[in-house]
Amino acid sequence: MKKNFTLIAFLLCSVIGLAQIPSGYYSSATGSGYTLKTQLFNIIKGHTDLGYAGLYVTYTTSDIDLYYENNGTMLDMYTENPTGPDTCEYTYGVNQDDGSGGTAECQKYNREHIVPQSVFGSATPMYSDAHFVVPSDKYVNGQRGNDPFGRVNVPTNTYSNGSKKGNNLNSGYSAGYSSIVFEPINEFKGDIARMFFYFATRYENQVAGWSYPMFNGTSNQVFTNTFLNILITWHNNDPVSQRERDRNNAIYARQNNRNPFIDHPEYVCQIYPTQCATLSSDNFILENVVSIYPNPAVNYEITISSEVELNSIVLYNINGQIIQEIKNPTRIDNSYKVNNLQSGFYLVQLTSENATTSKKIIVN
Structure with missing residues (x-):
């Protein structure tokens, strides 16, 4: 509680x-x-x-x-x-x-x-x-x-x-x-x-x-x-x-x-x-080359812009449970799309070859 x-x-x-x-x-x-x-x-x-x-x-x-x-x-x-x-x-x-x-x-x-x-x-x-x-x-x-x-x-x-x-x-x-x-x-x-x-x-x-x-x-x-x-x-x-x-x-x-x-x-x-x-x-470098928009999400979709290739994208709910996991996600023009999200507050964990960073997002 x-x-x-x-x-x-x-x-x-x-x-x-x-x-x-x-x-x-x-x-x-x-x-x-x-x-x-x-x-x-x-x-x-x-x-x-x-x-x-x-x-x-x-x-x-x-x-x-x-x-x-x-x-x-x-x-x-x-x-x-x-x-x-x-x-x-x-x-x-x-x-x-x-x-x-x-x-x-x-x-x-x-x-x-x-x-x-x-x-x-x-x-x-x-x-x-x-x-x-x-x-x-x-x-x-x-x-x-x-x-x-x-x-x-x-x-x-x-x-x-x-x-x-x-x-x-x-x-x-x-x-x-x-x-x-x-x-x-x-x-x-x-x-x-x-x-x-x-x-x-x-x-x-x-x-x-x-x-x-x-x-x-x-x-x-x-x-x-x-x-x-x-x-x-x-x-x-x-x-x-x-x-x-x-x-x-x-x-x-x-x-x-x-x-x-x-x-x-x-x-x-x-x-x-x-x-x-x-x-x-490592975390400083990845933190500064990754951004998520729009936030709050629009139409239950977010775009992750990254100057480095990501190995995984994982969404956690506020209880720390995995809601969605994408391994080796498809990167198009330095961007990744994550869609079909449900309303809520999430922590998005992004992992590259040598570093990990986390971002908070809201889906209305």
Whole structure:
């Protein structure tokens, strides 16, 4: 549902806000590049492990819905609908996973490891680290399985809030991988990216020994070029929200460490300056050679003018669901036509060989 802060939400956020960043917490984070990443590791390592059962206790302050329905139910990134009623709503302590159910959405909830627990052999303290282990619908959690996160090309499965899985879109900023990935809705892409950056930093001393399609076997860059580009793009396109700040504070109050990339989003590009500069340059170039007209559309048709050839044109509705996808569209006189549109508000994602950009359009 549409974001809605009430007095109750404001008061609870104020209480959680008492656990703000401690004075001097990041005073030793003075470097740049991988030096900064190691400095952050030394700040956040050694957190209090409250055990796997302790996650459910943490969730009662870290993952409650005070931002959408604003009714104190569980906030699940895989089923939360930011713009309308949720299909699933869970109350903590009710319908908690007991080993049964979970054959469809809305039956049970459990704990989702954003980095699959199989990657680190279910070892502690990773197994119960709330900064990247989140409450989720059991069915969608199982559907995601151990799949990496990425940009779905053509969905094989789509879930109630628009989350989906399918082969990765092997072009633009996600070029270099074509196997199955799971894609959350736009509302939570930055949240998940910052969880990955936290994981790569908090477990810097172990991650090089763990195998996963998103990892490159190092302790510095950690991620393959493809997935680093995806995570940086999601981080930049979906800025830190109040919900993330409140979650960070609530987890700090429980396990005594913080996610630095929520407190200081600029750390991402200070650690990975080359990749950030490349992505920024690519998007700037495509942004300035593409235009869409008329906007609002006339006769349910738009024209896309582009000085470079486009590999794909994808229209998303406000829920992040694909409405129309055109691969290798026909280009005539540097223009593309998209027609048979229905009335509504859309995000048009345009992808060339090396870059991606998005435009908003209205169809009356």
